[in-house]
Amino acid sequence: xxxxxxxxxxxxxxxxxxxxxxxxxxxxxxxxxxxxxxxxxxxxxxxxxxxxxxxxxxxxxxxxxxxxxxxxxxxxxxxxxxxxxxxxxxxxxxxxxxxxxxxxxxxxxxxxxxxxxxxxxxxxxxxxxxxxxxxxxxxxxxxxxxxxxxxxxxxxxxxxxxxxxxxxxxxxxxxxxxxxxxxxxxxxxxxxxxxxxxxxxxxxxxxxxxxxxxxxxxxxxxxxxxxxxxxxxxxxxxxxxxxxxxxxxxxxxxxxxxxxxxxxxxxxxxxxxxxxxxxxxxxxxxxxxxxxxxxxxxxxxxxxxxxxxxxxxxxxxxxxxxxxxxxxxxxxxxxxxxxxxxxxxxxxxxxxxxxxxxxxxxxxxxxxxxxxxxxxxxxxxxxxxxxxxxxxxxxxxxxxxxxxxxxxxxxxxxxxxxxxxxxxxxxxxxxxxxxxxxxxxxxxxxxxxxxxxxxxx
Numbered sequence: 001x002x003x004x005x006x007x008x009x010x011x012x013x014x015x016x017x018x019x020x021x022x023x024x025x026x027x028x029x030x031x032x033x034x035x036x037x038x039x040x041x042x043x044x045x046x047x048x049x050x051x052x053x054x055x056x057x058x059x060x061x062x063x064x065x066x067x068x069x070x071x072x073x074x075x076x077x078x079x080x081x082x083x084x085x086x087x088x089x090x091x092x093x094x095x096x097x098x099x100x101x102x103x104x105x106x107x108x109x110x111x112x113x114x115x116x117x118x119x120x121x122x123x124x125x126x127x128x129x130x131x132x133x134x135x136x137x138x139x140x141x142x143x144x145x146x147x148x149x150x151x152x153x154x155x156x157x158x159x160x161x162x163x164x165x166x167x168x169x170x171x172x173x174x175x176x177x178x179x180x181x182x183x184x185x186x187x188x189x190x191x192x193x194x195x196x197x198x199x200x201x202x203x204x205x206x207x208x209x210x211x212x213x214x215x216x217x218x219x220x221x222x223x224x225x226x227x228x229x230x231x232x233x234x235x236x237x238x239x240x241x242x243x244x245x246x247x248x249x250x251x252x253x254x255x256x257x258x259x260x261x262x263x264x265x266x267x268x269x270x271x272x273x274x275x276x277x278x279x280x281x282x283x284x285x286x287x288x289x290x291x292x293x294x295x296x297x298x299x300x301x302x303x304x305x306x307x308x309x310x311x312x313x314x315x316x317x318x319x320x321x322x323x324x325x326x327x328x329x330x331x332x333x334x335x336x337x338x339x340x341x342x343x344x345x346x347x348x349x350x351x352x353x354x355x356x357x358x359x360x361x362x363x364x365x366x367x368x369x370x371x372x373x374x375x376x377x378x379x380x381x382x383x384x385x386x387x388x389x390x391x392x393x394x395x396x397x398x399x400x401x402x403x404x405x406x407x408x409x410x411x412x413x414x415x416x417x418x419x420x421x422x423x424x425x426x427x428x429x430x431x432x433x434x435x436x437x438x439x440x441x442x443x444x445x446x447x448x449x450x451x452x453x454x455x456x457x
Contacts, residue, residue, distance in 0.1 A: 002027070006114075007135035009127040009426045010312060013105055013114030016058045020113050022065035024138070029069020029101070030145070031137035032117060035130055036075070036099040039119055045074035045148050050100035052080045052088035054187050054248050055210035058113050063103040066115065067152065070101075074146025079154045082210075084191035084249035086344045089122040090164065091157045093340030096120070107220035107246040110213060116248075122340040123320075126313035127426070162195050164339065165346045169354040171198060177356065178202040180233045180242040180255070184219035184226070185211040188245035188252075192346055199353065204237050206230070219247030222332065231259045240356065241363055245345050251332040252345040254352065256363035263378070265290035266370050267348070268328025269297040274351050275326040276303035285315055285327035285335070288409045288421045289434040293374045294328070309409040310423065316341045330379070330434070375444040377420075377435040382455045384431045387424045391431070394422060394454060418447050422455065431455055 002024055006014035012028060014020040037044040049070050053063035059082075067077045075098075080091050085102045092100035099119050105112035117125040117134070125131050179201050183189040189208040196203060206229070207216045217226045221244035234242040234255050242255030254262040265286070272284045276298060285308045286294040298305035308318055308327065312335070315327045319341040327335040333343045356363060384390050391411045398413045399405045406412035410423030410432075420435035433451060437444035 002138055004135055004139060007127075007131050009131075010124065011106075011114055011116045012131070012134075013108065013112060015111050016062070016113040020062070022061055025062050025065035025115075026069040026072070027138045028115060028134065029066040030073045031069075031134050032099070032101060033070050033073030033075040034137055035125070035133050036119065038133075039130075040098050043074065045146055045150065047075040047098045047150075048078060049075050050078050050080060050088055050091045050095070050097045051103070052083040052085070052091070052100070053103035054085075054105075055082060055185075055212050056105065056110065056113060056247075057212035059103050059212070062113050066101055066103060071150035071152060072145040073150070074148055075150040077150060077152050079152065080157050081154065082187070082190075083157070084187040084345065085116060086250045086339075086342055086346065087157055087161050087191060089118060089340060089342040090161045091155065092118055092120070093122045093342070094157070094160060094164070095155075102248070104248040106248050107218070107222070107251075109218050122342045123316055124313045126311065129313065158191075158194065165195055165344070165350060168336070168338070168347050169350045173357050174199045174201075174353050175357040175360075176200040176202070177240045177353070178204065178237060179353075180204045180206065180230060180237060180239045181208065182206045182221070182227075182230045182242070182244035183208040183210075183249075184221070184245060184247060185209065185214050185216060186219040186245060186247035187249040188345065191249050192245070192349065195346060195350065201353075204233065204239060206233060219245075221246060221253040227253065227255070227261060230255050231261070235259045241352070243349050246332075249345045250343050252349050253332055254363065256367060258364040260364065260367075262363070262367065263291070263376060264328065264330040264332045265294055265376070266367055266374075267332075267352075268330075268334070269293045269370060270355060270366060271328060271334060271348055271351055272298050272303065272305075272326055273301050274355050276301040279325050282325035283322055285318060285322070285324045287315075287329045288406070288412055288423070289330045289379065290328075291370070291374045291376050291436050292419070292438065293370045307406075307408065312343055373438060375437045375439075375441045377433065377444060377448045380433045380448070380452065381425075381430045382433065382452065383429055384455060385429055387429065387431050390455060391422055391424070394451070397454070418443065420447070420451055422451075
């Protein structure tokens with residue numbers, strides 16, 4: 001029996017081999033071909049599907065099983081081998097493939113495996129579009145195979161990917177600087193390393209070699225225990241910057257020269273300023289949890305800022321609808337229109353290196369105006385049964401107090417000098433609070449505690 005819980009909101013993920021093994025992977029491959037065939041309106045035997053894998057110990061066997069399932073269904077497979085997730089997205093977009101499957105469990109511990117799945121143009125499957133159909137096909141039993149077995153070929157996309165990523169910056173303008181790099185024993189080393197070879201950087205590389213055992217730390221820089229050593233190393237080395245990537249390297253996180261972790265919304269603001277500087281009037285998307293710093297910075301630079309639902313499927317879809325040049329999420333996902341609207345862990349790193357060079361400022365200096373103006377709580381989770389009723393209660397209370405109420409994603413409550421968003425978890429009885437004051441840290445703490453008391457009462 002296949003556990004339906006492995007089919008998540010944005011991917012397929014579970015413990016290997018207890019929840020996901022090669023037999024399930026083969027079934028997923030066959031079902032994925034059916035989903036793509038329905039999406040493209042053509043037989044599975046006419047499909048070309050990209051396939052990539054990360055460095056996890058089980059990735060080779062699982063990737064081979066996905067390939068077998070796709071080929072059983074009649075789809076042709078183009079295997080780009082061991083890559084970062086965005087390199088698989090690049091292959092799907094640049095080679096005009098019908099879809100792609102990346103065998104990865106992203107930032108999860110070593111015992112996990114999974115798959116990220118995209119349609120033509122690197123548009124993701126999600127719980128709202130595609131993953132539900134995939135789940136139903138797999139749970140109903142493996143779809144019947146095709147009369148003609150799909151072919152299998154390999155490709156190396158590293159060089160073309162590097163050319164595209166580097167096209168986002170003026171390489172000649174990057175100045176010498178010392179940078180601490182943490183690959184987390186994931187795919188950042190082989191994916192990012194070649195892009196930096198032509199830049200005048202003094203690189204302090206840590207955990208730069210892929211190793212599916214993750215002997216040093218889990219590849220999740222969002223957890224404080226996984227980034228403290230980067231902070232310590234930046235300070236010890238007198239580095240201007242620290243950059244850490246997650247396991248499949250499609251997210252990057254920054255430590256400034258003062259050893260301070262850079263919040264995702266503040267990083268979004270800096271990246272947005274860079275993008276609008278290159279494309280005057282550009283549209284930028286930011287998520288409902290984000291600091292007002294994003295909107296303020298974009299509008300001050302002459303761009304248009306649009307708030308968006310959380311989740312890569314919602315960002316990538318709306319970028320296509322609006323033509324937005326860039327989108328950023330608090331969670332560290334950064335999307336680029338000219339990279340198939342896909343998220344990238346390479347392009348933000350390059351843009352920040354360029355921005356530091358052009359401004360001749362340190363990262364802490366660039367961030368100082370934001371830290372002085374915007375005071376954020378970070379995301380705070382509360383276990384709540386009946387989350388919908390609680391959100392309705394909050395909306396009613398604060399609307400009566402004069403707030404503007406938004407319901408794009410959970411509820412957003414906006415006053416002139418503070419605001420917050422409360423969203424439910426997709427998988428647990430949790431409400432997630434993000435709150436900001438533009439008055440002071442003390443005012444933020446006061447309002448945070450006020451809202452938490454209401455949520456938890």
